[in-house]
Amino acid sequence: MSKLFGYIKRSFNPIIGYRKATLAVVIAVMFVGVPVFGGMASVLAQSAADGEALFASSGCSGCHSTGANTILGPGLGGLADRAGTQTDLSADDYLRQSLTDPGAFIVEGFPPVMPAFADLSDADLGSLVAYLGTLSDVEAVAVTTDGGDAPEPVLPAITLTGTASIGENLFTGSTRFDEKGPACSACHSSSGLGALGGGTLGPDLTEAYAKLGDGMIVFPETSKTMKPIFSDRPLTDQEKADLLAFFRSADASERDTQQVIQLAGLALIGTAIIALFTHLIWRKRLQGVRKTMVGR
DSSP: OHHHHHHHHHHTOHHHHHHHHHHHHHHHHHHHHHHHHHHHHHHHHHHHHHHHHHHHHTTGGGTBOSSSOBSSSOOOTTHHHHHTTTSSSOHHHHHHHHHHOGGGSOOTTSOSOOOOOTTOOHHHHHHHHHHHTTOOSHHHHHHHTTSOOOOOBOOOOOOSOOOHHHHHHHHHTSSOOTTOOOOGGGTOOOTTSOTTOSOSSSOOOTTHHHHHGGGGGGHHHHSTTTHHHHSSSOOOHHHHHHHHHHHHHOOHHHHHHHHHHHHHHHHHHHHHHHHHHHHHHHTTTTHHHHHHHHHO
8 A cells, every 4th residue: 555655646746737737738739729829810911801801992092102102192912010109109009090090100202192081990990000011112122123224103194285164164074085084163162163163072172283283183083082983984194184274274263353343243142133033023013003193
């Protein structure tokens, strides 16, 4: 019996037991952790995929490339890697604030025209940030390490000469687009359109060219609201050139002067028409009373 107890005592030596227990825990963590970490990676991959879809559907590609090239805004390749060095914020917080409040961080050399995506849910913001984290800056390095100049903006290759008057007719709808797309004035206004201007659903485009240059012409086919309309009815290169010529000629100060004069003219004409109709409708209303008074 004493030999049996001695064997049991030796078998359950605390040091040996602790080592075996530690080894067992390590093995358990390895086997249990594989599906856990694998699941986390799967969730992150799905979030990035959702962010990529949101990036496309929100019209982000109209202003940003996913590499080094510049369109209207800076290329986003490697942005997540650099984000943590821009301010005291973490990379995640910097990217989130750049989406919800773009005016907080203006990139030098670019106009402050990015709209705020303040209505995005926290989940959507997380997905976009996850997608931005997958964009590598390899392209940027490949472009600039040869000692050449920084990448030039990728703007529409429009080499045709446009005519402002034709562009105005296209804008107002007096001349239809070749692919029968809606006139710009259905949603937008600009100088030179008269006192009543155009539509108010979209922004006034009087100063759009001064802010965005030729790059503004990509919006019909890339922006979230216009892409569904113009993706099947694209503008021709000549139509783009004519519209750009019209936008280039727009002058905000000219619009103010024209509107005052034209509105004053419309007011005078309207007053005269109302007075005329009033006279025609009620011209005989008091004649009977006057005849009686004259007869007396």
